[in-house]
Amino acid sequence: xGFWEPLxxxxxxxxxxxxxxxxxxxxxPLYCALTLIADFFCFAGLYVLLSxxxxxxxxxxxxxxxxxxxxxxxxxxxNLRGKNLEPNRFQIHYVLASIAGVLMFVFAGWAIxxxxxxxxxxxxxxxxxxxxxxVEEAAETEAVDDAEYGACVALxxxxxxxxxxxVDSQIPNLSADASEEAVEEEYVHRLRQWKAGTATPAEGxxxxxxPDRTFELPPSLEPDPEPADVVPGREGLYGTFKPVSxxxxxxxxxxxxxxxxxxLASIVGAVILAKxxxx
Amino acid sequence: xxxxxxxxxYWEPTLAHFLLLSAAVFCIGLVGVMVRRNAIIVFMSIELMxxxxxxxxxxxxxxxxxxxxxxxxxFVMAVAAAEAxxxxxxxxxxxxxxxxxxxxxxxxxxx
Numbered sequence: 165x166g167f168w169e170p171l172x173x174x175x176x177x178x179x180x181x182x183x184x185x186x187x188x189x190x191x192x193p194l195y196c197a198l199t200l201i202a203d204f205f206c207f208a209g210l211y212v213l214l215s216x217x218x219x220x221x222x223x224x225x226x227x228x229x230x231x232x233x234x235x236x237x238x239x240x241x242x243n244l245r246g247k248n249l250e251p252n253r254f255q256i257h258y259v260l261a262s263i264a265g266v267l268m269f270v271f272a273g274w275a276i277x278x279x280x281x282x283x284x285x286x287x288x289x290x291x292x293x294x295x296x297x298x299v300e301e302a303a304e305t306e307a308v309d310d311a312e313y314g315a316c317v318a319l320x321x322x323x324x325x326x327x328x329x330x331v332d333s334q335i336p337n338l339s340a341d342a343s344e345e346a347v348e349e350e351y352v353h354r355l356r357q358w359k360a361g362t363a364t365p366a367e368g369x370x371x372x373x374x375p376d377r378t379f380e381l382p383p384s385l386e387p388d389p390e391p392a393d394v395v396p397g398r399e400g401l402y403g404t405f406k407p408v409s410x411x412x413x414x415x416x417x418x419x420x421x422x423x424x425x426x427x428l429a430s431i432v433g434a435v436i437l438a439k440x441x442x443x
Numbered sequence: 444x445x446x447x448x449x450x451x452x453y454w455e456p457t458l459a460h461f462l463l464l465s466a467a468v469f470c471i472g473l474v475g476v477m478v479r480r481n482a483i484i485v486f487m488s489i490e491l492m493x494x495x496x497x498x499x500x501x502x503x504x505x506x507x508x509x510x511x512x513x514x515x516x517x518f519v520m521a522v523a524a525a526e527a528x529x530x531x532x533x534x535x536x537x538x539x540x541x542x543x544x545x546x547x548x549x550x551x552x553x554x
Binding site: 177249 | 454455456457458459460461462463464466467468469470471472473474475477478479480481483484486487488490491494497498501502504505508509510511513514516517518520521522523524525526527528529531532533534535536538539543544545
C-alpha cells in the first residue's frame with residue numbers, strides 16, 4: 165500500500181472523527197451544518213481510498229451539495245437565536261449519553277477485534293513481502309530452492325501475471341490488503357466467471373431463484389461482454405459509474421424504481437407539510 | 444523498538460480500521476441524537492449515522508471484491524435525501540406552531 169495511502173486514510177479518519185464531534189458539540193446549528201459538510205468531504209475521501217469512485221462523487225454531489233444546501237437553507241430561514249438555541253450550561257444527561265455512546269463503541273470494537281488478529285495480519289504481510297523477494301530473485305538468477313519457490317508462487321502468483329501487493333486473507337483476519345490493480349483484476353475475473361456461467365450462487369453474485377435455470381438478459385441490458393476490452397489498456401472498472409449503473413438497471417431494478425417512487429412521495433409530502441394551508 | 448513494529452502493523456488501513464472508524468462515527472451520531480435538543484441537529488446526527496453505515500457497506504464491498512454494497516450505499520443516500528426533505532418540512536411546520544425547533548416542545552405524542 166505504500167506510504168501515502170495510509171497517510172491519507174489517517175488524515176481523513178481523524179478529520180471525520182473531529183468534524184463528527186464538532187457537529188454534536190457546536191451550539192449554533194449553522195456551524196454544525198458547516199462542519200457536517202467537512203465531514204462529508206472526509207467520507208468522500210475515504211470512499212476514494214476504498215475504490216468507490218462513483219459513490220465518492222455522489223457523496224459530494226448529493227450529501228455535500230443537495231442535502232446540506234437544504235439544511236443550510238432551513239437554518240437560515242428559521243434564523244434561530246436567543247431562547248431557541250440550547251442553553252449553554254452543563255446537564256447531567258450529557259454525561260449519561262456520552263457513557264452510553266462509549267459503551268456502544270466498546271461493544272462494537274470488542275465485536276470487531278474478536279474477529280481480527282493483527283498479529284496474523286502482520287505475519288501475513290511479512291510472509292508476502294518475503295515471497296515477493298524470493299520470486300523476484302528467482303526471476304533474475306534462476307537458482308533457487310524449488311519447494312520454496314513453488315510455495316511463494318502459490319501465494320503471490322507467477323511473475324508474468326504479477327499483481328502487486330495482494331494478500332488473500334480469509335474472513336477471520338479481516339485484513340484485505342489489496343492494491344487498486346488487484347481489486348480490479350479480481351472484479352473483472354468475477355464478471356468473466358458470471359458471463360461464462362461458472363460463478364456459483366454461493367459466491368453471492370447474481371444468483372437466480374432457481375439454480376438450474378439460467379438467468380438471461382436482453383442484449384441491451386447485458387453487462388460488459390469482455391470487461392477488459394471496454395477500455396483498452398485499462399481494466400479500471402471496480403467502483404466506477406458503469407458497473408454500478410449496470411447493477412442498478414439489472415439486478416436491483418425493482419428497488420431502484422421503488423426508490424424513485426419514494427423520492428416522488430417525499431417531494432409531495434414535503435410540499436404538503438410545508439404549505440400553510442392545503443386547499 | 445517493539446512499538447515501531449506494532450505501529451507499522453496498525454499503520455496500513457485494513458477492513459478493521461474502516462469498521463472501527465464507522466462504529467466510532469455511528470456512536471458519535473448516536474450521542475448527538477440523545478444529547479441535542481435542537482431538531483435540526485438531531486437530523487444532522489442521523490445523517491452522520493447513515494454515513495457511517497455507508498462506510499461499512501463500501502468497506503465490506505471492497506473486502507469481498509464485489510459491488511453490491513455500493514448499490515446499497517446508493518439506496519441509503521437516496522433514502523437519506525428523501526428523509527431530509529420530509530424532516531425539514533416537518534421542522535418548518537413545527538416552527539410555525541411552536542416558534543421553536545426544540546424537541547422538548549414536542550411531547551404531546553408521548554402521553
